[in-house]
Amino acid sequence: MSDTVYRTYMTDELGPLPFCPGCGHERLLKELNRALIQLQPDPSSVVIVSDIGCIGLADRYFITNAFHGLHGRSLTYATGLKLARPELTVIVLMGDGGCGIGGTHLLNAARRNVDITLIIANNFNYGMTGGQHSVTTPSEGVTSTTPSGNIETAMDLCAITIGAGAGWAYRGLGYDNDLAERMVEAINHAGFAMLDIWELCTAYYMPRNDLNKRALYEMIESSGMKVGLLASSDRPSFEVAYRGRAPTGSAPKELISIDPDLPHSLNSQTGIVIAGSAGQKIRSTATVFALAAILSGLKATQKDDYPITIMTGHSLAEINLSPNAIQYTAIESPDYFLVISEDGLKKTTPWIRGLPATCQLIVDSELSIPATQANVQKLPFASAAREIGRLSIGIIALASLLAKTGVFSIEALQQAISKYQSGQVAATNIQAVTKGEQLYQAG
Amino acid sequence: MGLEFIDGNQAIVRGAIAAGCCFFAGYPITPASTILQYMLDQLPRSGGVALQAEDEIAAIGFCIGASMAGRKAMTATSGPGISLYSENIGLATIGETPLVIVDVQRQGPATGSATKGAEGDIQFSRWVTSGGLPVIALSPATVAEAYELTYRAFNFAEQFRVPVFLLSSKEISLTRETVDLDEVNLPGVLERPRMEEGEIYQPHAFDRPEQIPALSDFGAAQVTRYTTSTHDKSGYLTTDPAVIQEMIDHYAAKIETAVDEICLYSEDLQTGADQLLLSYGVTSRAASVAVDHMRSAGKKVSSLVLQTLYPVPEQVIRGALAGISKVVVPEMNMGQYRLEIDRLAPDGVEVVGVNKMDTTLISPTEILNQGDLL
Numbered sequence: 001m002s003d004t005v006y007r008t009y010m011t012d013e014l015g016p017l018p019f020c021p022g023c024g025h026e027r028l029l030k031e032l033n034r035a036l037i038q039l040q041p042d043p044s045s046v047v048i049v050s051d052i053g054c055i056g057l058a059d060r061y062f063i064t065n066a067f068h069g070l071h072g073r074s075l076t077y078a079t080g081l082k083l084a085r086p087e088l089t090v091i092v093l094m095g096d097g098g099c100g101i102g103g104t105h106l107l108n109a110a111r112r113n114v115d116i117t118l119i120i121a122n123n124f125n126y127g128m129t130g131g132q133h134s135v136t137t138p139s140e141g142v143t144s145t146t147p148s149g150n151i152e153t154a155m156d157l158c159a160i161t162i163g164a165g166a167g168w169a170y171r172g173l174g175y176d177n178d179l180a181e182r183m184v185e186a187i188n189h190a191g192f193a194m195l196d197i198w199e200l201c202t203a204y205y206m207p208r209n210d211l212n213k214r215a216l217y218e219m220i221e222s223s224g225m226k227v228g229l230l231a232s233s234d235r236p237s238f239e240v241a242y243r244g245r246a247p248t249g250s251a252p253k254e255l256i257s258i259d260p261d262l263p264h265s266l267n268s269q270t271g272i273v274i275a276g277s278a279g280q281k282i283r284s285t286a287t288v289f290a291l292a293a294i295l296s297g298l299k300a301t302q303k304d305d306y307p308i309t310i311m312t313g314h315s316l317a318e319i320n321l322s323p324n325a326i327q328y329t330a331i332e333s334p335d336y337f338l339v340i341s342e343d344g345l346k347k348t349t350p351w352i353r354g355l356p357a358t359c360q361l362i363v364d365s366e367l368s369i370p371a372t373q374a375n376v377q378k379l380p381f382a383s384a385a386r387e388i389g390r391l392s393i394g395i396i397a398l399a400s401l402l403a404k405t406g407v408f409s410i411e412a413l414q415q416a417i418s419k420y421q422s423g424q425v426a427a428t429n430i431q432a433v434t435k436g437e438q439l440y441q442a443g
Numbered sequence: 444m445g446l447e448f449i450d451g452n453q454a455i456v457r458g459a460i461a462a463g464c465c466f467f468a469g470y471p472i473t474p475a476s477t478i479l480q481y482m483l484d485q486l487p488r489s490g491g492v493a494l495q496a497e498d499e500i501a502a503i504g505f506c507i508g509a510s511m512a513g514r515k516a517m518t519a520t521s522g523p524g525i526s527l528y529s530e531n532i533g534l535a536t537i538g539e540t541p542l543v544i545v546d547v548q549r550q551g552p553a554t555g556s557a558t559k560g561a562e563g564d565i566q567f568s569r570w571v572t573s574g575g576l577p578v579i580a581l582s583p584a585t586v587a588e589a590y591e592l593t594y595r596a597f598n599f600a601e602q603f604r605v606p607v608f609l610l611s612s613k614e615i616s617l618t619r620e621t622v623d624l625d626e627v628n629l630p631g632v633l634e635r636p637r638m639e640e641g642e643i644y645q646p647h648a649f650d651r652p653e654q655i656p657a658l659s660d661f662g663a664a665q666v667t668r669y670t671t672s673t674h675d676k677s678g679y680l681t682t683d684p685a686v687i688q689e690m691i692d693h694y695a696a697k698i699e700t701a702v703d704e705i706c707l708y709s710e711d712l713q714t715g716a717d718q719l720l721l722s723y724g725v726t727s728r729a730a731s732v733a734v735d736h737m738r739s740a741g742k743k744v745s746s747l748v749l750q751t752l753y754p755v756p757e758q759v760i761r762g763a764l765a766g767i768s769k770v771v772v773p774e775m776n777m778g779q780y781r782l783e784i785d786r787l788a789p790d791g792v793e794v795v796g797v798n799k800m801d802t803t804l805i806s807p808t809e810i811l812n813q814g815d816l817l
Binding site: 014043044045047049052059060063065067068069070073076077078079080081082083084087105107242246247248249250259260287290291294299301302303304306308328330332 | 445446448466468473484485487488492494496497498500501503504505506507508509510511512513514516530531534557558614617618619620621660661662663664665666667668669670671672678679680725728729731732803804806807808
């Protein structure tokens with residue numbers, strides 16, 4: 001810790017504050033300065049993140065770090081800064097305009113509870129762009145975009161952030177005597193803290209609405225919105241809770257390497273299509289089949305196709321196997337084509353119609369296929385799967401294919417299942433391999 | 444590591460972590476969501492932070508904040524999310540923020556087909572933000588390249604203080620392949636130039652326009668500034684036209700003068716060939732099959748595959764076009780990168796597009812037939 005005592009955190013190197021005479025921002029910033037003087041942080045450990053709008057001119061008048069980003073997004077940068085360096089004190093200065101365009105960030109910052117202090121300089125309109133109405137413009141308020149009075153309702157910023165889970169929320173006026181102390185409390189709060197500070201915009205909102213200091217007090221009273229400290233809880237901040245929950249230890253199982261030591265019979269690239277239904281484990285089945293091929297010294301690709309719904313509709317996997325590197329990952333002319341469900345059949349019917357005579361088409365016995373030149377064989381995959389487990393139908397079909405073609409060994413498929421699947425899934429699939437082999441031999 | 448059977452999104456996460464990524468924020472979107480899933484699982488294991496944001500704007504905002512606090516950061520989305528990143532990509536450009544942006548392309552426009560592949564965001568990545576300043580965009584063709592180019596994207600982001608695009612697609616990100624990532628040749632990990640402690644800091648200091656200013660992290664010993672507004676070298680807002688132009692020239696020069704260093708490609712030029720197949724991304728794999736087919740049939744053909752799309756490797760393309768009378772450019776879009784080839788091809792060179800946007804891969808046969816290559 002440095003022994004330096006900071007008598008101010010503001011600088012006049014850039015001249016006086018740039019605000020209109022009487023603007024509430026000047027007093028607000030001086031109160032923030034008082035709060036910082038009380039707290040005495042090293043300026044390099046503080047970031048003032050300023051939003052767009054008149055209040056966004058403020059950061060340069062402080063000797064702390066300054067981050068001036070896009071309109072409404074200041075809470076997002078503040079979140080990134082704080083999560084990257086939890087030791088930083090992060091203070092966001094935002095106007096009521098930012099609360100509108102960045103409304104979702106306001107709600108989610110409250111909900112997420114990263115340790116950020118948000119000071120809202122709320123003067124009921126957009127001062128920088130010509131006095132347009134904002135989300136906090138009172139009903140009947142006159143602005144350049146509500147010339148006959150605002151027909152929308154003012155948003156209660158404290159109520160919505162508290163509703164979204166804010167652990168600390170305060171509403172007051174820019175004239176309040178204890179503002180600096182409230183800012184100190186907010187900065188010291190270990191979580192998201194927000195102050196909704198009502199002020200005068202002397203350029204636009206004040207003259208158009210006959211507002212003055214006294215009328216501002218009356219306005220806050222008649223608004224029905226509560227003032228003072230409105231929420232205070234000790235919910236752990238996101239960054240503290242995160243470290244307690246995040247995964248630790250080594251990388252997950254999926255990254256286990258493969259040592260190929262089993263035989264295969266392929267001389268060239270071979271394309272296999274398996275067409276079934278979502279929920280039939282087509283993708284994981286195709287993956288374990290490809291892993292078995294890799295255990296046999298082959299290269300593999302697996303390209304899946306499925307609708308955005310997860311448990312309904314078709315699920316299709318295109319598997320290429322080759323002793324050499326595989327380039328094109330789709331299959332122009334499949335060597336083997338397995339159809340194991342009605343959804344899969346429906347999706348691939350145009351493809352089946354055009355299959356060449358060189359293609360072995362192996363179809364579940366219960367399905368009626370369209371006319372095709374492919375070499376068709378029907379096997380009772382579905383009924384076999386009903387005996388040992390509905391989700392093993394893909395393994396049954398692929399084991400039959402291996403028994404029929406000897407592309408690689410049945411043993412490789414058994415090894416891949418044992419190695420890369422676990423528990424009941426592995427046990428059922430081992431049975432399914434045997435079943436598939438038997439189906440081909442019987443068929 | 445040895446052999447593995449992983450998809451492109453897994454490879455992207457592995458490449459990012461190998462490059463030193465320690466911050467990730469994303470918003471769920473098919474086909475990029477699994478990058479978020481893998482990051483949530485893997486980054487905290489090495490002390491990093493990964494989280495889901497409330498939307499894409501927040502996701503990239505978190506990353507910009509984290510990057511300026513000294514963390515190597517990445518976000519990932521698909522075309523719809525790039526639209527929402529747009530304004531913040533401008534911020535990262537003007538603020539000179541190292542950042543990796545993964546675009547797992549899917550069929551657009553708009554929501555399009557969430558689970559279907561496309562390469563429709565090529566020119567979008569180049570002109571993604573107001574001002575049109577140069578960007579770096581890399582395009583992998585395989586799972587191994589997804590790993591390598593993600594890693595290199597981090598190096599470029601750090602080296603040049605810019606946002607870098609990795610233009611993946613559903614067809615790479617969600618397709619599994621046999622890979623051995625140990626066999627991928629990677630350069631050393633690069634770190635952003637950093638300010639010496641104790642100096643008075645200028646966040647955008649340079650003597651020559653192409654010079655990369657040293658960064659000081661938010662939280663380091665010296666106070667720093669960052670701003671979305673036109674600013675001078677100290678990071679203070681300016682309206683001085685001379686200063687504004689000097690800064691704009693700097694943003695452009697730092698990439699334009701480093702084209703040779705940034706441009707990654709593989710070329711397979713055949714002596715005497717008068718036809719060239721110029722491709723990138725997953726479509727280059729079909730092009731490679733088409734080249735093999737042509738050569739088996741006794742045809743001479745050259746091939747140029749670009750990994751760096753932006754900045755455009757103009758010298759490399761001009762070199763590959765020497766002696767060529769026809770160049771065929773297959774793309775899963777309506778001819779976006781062909782625009783670059785059109786402007787680079789000398790008079791008399793026929794530029795032919797093979798284009799498709801029906802969500803399916805362009806096949807070797809389609810390239811051969813529509814390119815009239817046999």
